[in-house]
Amino acid sequence: MSTSSAPVPTRPHALPTTESGRRVTFVPPRPRARTSRRVRRRRLALGAVAVAGAVALGASAIGALAGSSGLQLPPMPPVFPGTVFTPSADDGFIDDGMQVSLWDDDLPAISRLDPELLAAMRAAEARAADDGIRLGVTSGWRSAAYQQWLLDDRIASVGEETARAYVATPEQSRHVSGDAIDIGPVDAQYWLISYGSEFGICQTYGNEPWHFELATTPGSECPPMRTDANG
Numbered sequence: 001m002s003t004s005s006a007p008v009p010t011r012p013h014a015l016p017t018t019e020s021g022r023r024v025t026f027v028p029p030r031p032r033a034r035t036s037r038r039v040r041r042r043r044l045a046l047g048a049v050a051v052a053g054a055v056a057l058g059a060s061a062i063g064a065l066a067g068s069s070g071l072q073l074p075p076m077p078p079v080f081p082g083t084v085f086t087p088s089a090d091d092g093f094i095d096d097g098m099q100v101s102l103w104d105d106d107l108p109a110i111s112r113l114d115p116e117l118l119a120a121m122r123a124a125e126a127r128a129a130d131d132g133i134r135l136g137v138t139s140g141w142r143s144a145a146y147q148q149w150l151l152d153d154r155i156a157s158v159g160e161e162t163a164r165a166y167v168a169t170p171e172q173s174r175h176v177s178g179d180a181i182d183i184g185p186v187d188a189q190y191w192l193i194s195y196g197s198e199f200g201i202c203q204t205y206g207n208e209p210w211h212f213e214l215a216t217t218p219g220s221e222c223p224p225m226r227t228d229a230n231g
């Protein structure tokens with residue numbers, strides 16, 4: 001797909017205004033509910049303590065049983081409660097609150113995106129820069145393990161129904177397939193919602209103004225949005 005030689009449509013070099021000339025006000029998205037890292041770490045630590053305690057209790061109960069009955073039981077296998085999955089940069093993880101560049105090719109979050117989506121986003125970025133808007137990437141490609149971790153983490157913090165409205169399963173996630181990208185800050189989201197279709201880029205979930213996919217032919221209208229990641 002080549003958009004470099006296509007004629008540039010004329011449009012105002014400013015964010016849209018209302019008929020009266022006032023700037024359209026943009027209601028920022030509801031911040032994603034998250035659990036702080038410290039709370040998550042504490043939860044993990046408490047979980048580990050609970051597991052270790054249960055293992056110790058079980059072992060002593062079995063030991064008592066074996067001692068009283070004279071049974072010879074095989075030794076308990078070692079348990080490592082600390083081996084909990086933590087997403088890394090190799091899984092496409094980008095720290096909470098961080099934004100990376102569309103040119104950070106050394107990050108799998110960027111390099112494992114669909115090449116067509118990445119090319120379209122870079123073309124859009126160049127045009128956005130003309131309007132003084134910087135497109136930052138808050139999430140790109142994700143490993144299936146990271147997506148599952150994200151879903152579990154959100155379910156634990158906001159409950160199943162809300163979590164599933166925002167986080168797809170690894171099988172369904174467009175991030176895992178490399179076909180979706182999350183953009184910030186809010187002015188960049190608004191710019192991409194307004195002009196992304198010139199590059200084939202569309203907001204695809206009504207409840208996620210930060211989430212974009214290649215969803216139309218460049219220059220055509222975007223298809224109707226799905227309500228949320230569950231719909």
Ligand SMILES: [Zn+2]
Pocket residue numbers: 139175180181182210211212
């Ligand atoms: Zn997304």
